Amino acid sequence: MAMLKLCRCGYPIPLDKQSCGNCAVTNSRKESYSSYDKYKRDKQSSDFYNSGNWRVLSNEVYIEQQGLCQICLQNKKLVTGTYDKNGTYKRNIVDHKIPIKVDWCKRLDKENCWVLCQSCHNKKTAEDKKKYG
Numbered sequence: 035m036a037m038l039k040l041c042r043c044g045y046p047i048p049l050d051k052q053s054c055g056n057c058a059v060t061n062s063r064k065e066s067y068s069s070y071d072k073y074k075r076d077k078q079s080s081d082f083y084n085s086g087n088w089r090v091l092s093n094e095v096y097i098e099q100q101g102l103c104q105i106c107l108q109n110k111k112l113v114t115g116t117y118d119k120n121g122t123y124k125r126n127i128v129d130h131k132i133p134i135k136v137d138w139c140k141r142l143d144k145e146n147c148w149v150l151c152q153s154c155h156n157k158k159t160a161e162d163k164k165k166y167g
Contacts, residue, residue, distance in 0.1 A: 043057050079134060088141075094144065099149045102114060104149055115151070124152060126149045127151075128149055
């Protein structure tokens, strides 16, 4: 019988492994996000999205809109989140209707925020890039 240890998530793994598949994917995703923040996102935006003010506002918006994607809701669909290819649940995203790079003054305006599913967020981001550059 092979010797096992527990991954940090509590899943049994072989002694020679660092983490289970789900944690390895999570670590990879975290590295990807931190790389994006470090090299692509400007410092001002990065600092804002890591601020307590944004966390409070985004949680308020998420709760008020019950975590439902507002674009899907307009199309009479209820989307509370999605599962990625590894089966991990991803909650919907609180997004700025007008990006903060376009109008910094609206970054903490609750009326400028809405909840979007990953699919709608990706479409909106692509449209924003075309519209605003």
